[in-house]
Amino acid sequence: MSLGKLIGVALGPGDPELITLKGLKALQNADLIFYPASSIKEWKVISFSYDILKQLNVETESLPLVIPMTGKNREMHYQKAFDEIHEELKKGKNVAVVSEGDALFYSTFGYILKMAQEANVDCKVIPGIPAFIATGAEGEKPVTEGNQALKVIARPNGFEEIEEALKENQTLVVMKMSVLDNWSDFLEKQNRSFFYIERVGTPQQYSTSDVQDLKLRTIPYFSLIIIYA
Amino acid sequence: MSLGKLIGVALGPGDPELITLKGLKALQNADLIFYPASSIKEWKVISFSYDILKQLNVETESLPLVIPMTGKNREMHYQKAFDEIHEELKKGKNVAVVSEGDALFYSTFGYILKMAQEANVDCKVIPGIPAFIATGAEGEKPVTEGNQALKVIARPNGFEEIEEALKENQTLVVMKMSVLDNWSDFLEKQNRSFFYIERVGTPQQYSTSDVQDLKLRTIPYFSLIIIYA
Numbered sequence: 001m002s003l004g005k006l007i008g009v010a011l012g013p014g015d016p017e018l019i020t021l022k023g024l025k026a027l028q029n030a031d032l033i034f035y036p037a038s039s040i041k042e043w044k045v046i047s048f049s050y051d052i053l054k055q056l057n058v059e060t061e062s063l064p065l066v067i068p069m070t071g072k073n074r075e076m077h078y079q080k081a082f083d084e085i086h087e088e089l090k091k092g093k094n095v096a097v098v099s100e101g102d103a104l105f106y107s108t109f110g111y112i113l114k115m116a117q118e119a120n121v122d123c124k125v126i127p128g129i130p131a132f133i134a135t136g137a138e139g140e141k142p143v144t145e146g147n148q149a150l151k152v153i154a155r156p157n158g159f160e161e162i163e164e165a166l167k168e169n170q171t172l173v174v175m176k177m178s179v180l181d182n183w184s185d186f187l188e189k190q191n192r193s194f195f196y197i198e199r200v201g202t203p204q205q206y207s208t209s210d211v212q213d214l215k216l217r218t219i220p221y222f223s224l225i226i227i228y229a
Numbered sequence: 230m231s232l233g234k235l236i237g238v239a240l241g242p243g244d245p246e247l248i249t250l251k252g253l254k255a256l257q258n259a260d261l262i263f264y265p266a267s268s269i270k271e272w273k274v275i276s277f278s279y280d281i282l283k284q285l286n287v288e289t290e291s292l293p294l295v296i297p298m299t300g301k302n303r304e305m306h307y308q309k310a311f312d313e314i315h316e317e318l319k320k321g322k323n324v325a326v327v328s329e330g331d332a333l334f335y336s337t338f339g340y341i342l343k344m345a346q347e348a349n350v351d352c353k354v355i356p357g358i359p360a361f362i363a364t365g366a367e368g369e370k371p372v373t374e375g376n377q378a379l380k381v382i383a384r385p386n387g388f389e390e391i392e393e394a395l396k397e398n399q400t401l402v403v404m405k406m407s408v409l410d411n412w413s414d415f416l417e418k419q420n421r422s423f424f425y426i427e428r429v430g431t432p433q434q435y436s437t438s439d440v441q442d443l444k445l446r447t448i449p450y451f452s453l454i455i456i457y458a
Binding site for chain 1: 239244254333340372375
């Protein structure tokens, strides 16, 4: 039997209607869909991708790929995930793997794709809207324009790294910002406008550009900030 | 009569199927669609947005907004474009303005939005996939992953600016790269892999990661390059 095809499908930032027409079609036409899940606890699957996927009412069978969010044993978890996918591809199935946001922008799918390419699997990727782009739309303000530069950093090591990036006259996006504490103290010292968002595109969405509001928040994993040039 | 609503709808990078479900619905439900056109010559409208739009078979009436791509008199052209839109909003029409790529990422719509907000128009923005994200999918390689940073620059003043950005260990995206000549000479000196693309998502798409191929190309306006970290 010939090997099935692997297709990476980006779901977009959270609002199920922000998937592309092409992405939705690919999910409908796949034989099987895998979605990354951070854990399965007492039969409850913790997966932001699945939260989006289930709202699309796609009839294709779907299964979780457990990939914990901790940095530990990352390679092993990716390898295990790819092995599960590979088993299905070997049965001749065309398999879709979904990602929240885009599929190749700070995404788990990038690691899966590399393993699939090394195993000579026929691959295709359907892009999607990254969270920071959807945040721009929610904030109703250009993320960047003219010849202004943009910098995106993820999982910053400390505020020094952010301060350094702010010295240049560019818009700065910080992803996985929850790795740092005391954002409100830091932002108070800066002379820049910002837009902070949690769980963009979901019913739990919360956003603010007021540092006083941020003082009271516990920043969750699905949050990001745009600090404007 | 009460003022109509303005909705910015991102069309995505070129492939008409890369519009979102939400964007398509908004176009179907609008009373009128405006699309930016760089010129109208002998009854021929030059508009990349319209090239995408017409493939979507939306029945809503559509009209061009002429905004030349030259830097000259930019403000005047935006103001004229907004005045045309405002006239229709005053008739109570709900007006969609489309953008190729995203609506607030190096887009004309950002300027229109600011004018509309100042005129107290009710606005909404539906995001879309920027060209560099679609380029990542075409190249089948992660744009960025882990805690790697990304920088995007547009209309660079010279190769010095690009060289400076490459000193940091980050992925670099250069938009409107056609403002500079001799890309192949520059890239030959760098020890970085890259992915160059023209007219992403259209039948005229061309891409390469080989500097020898680039030597022979005349770089068009709709092109960009990702230089990997």
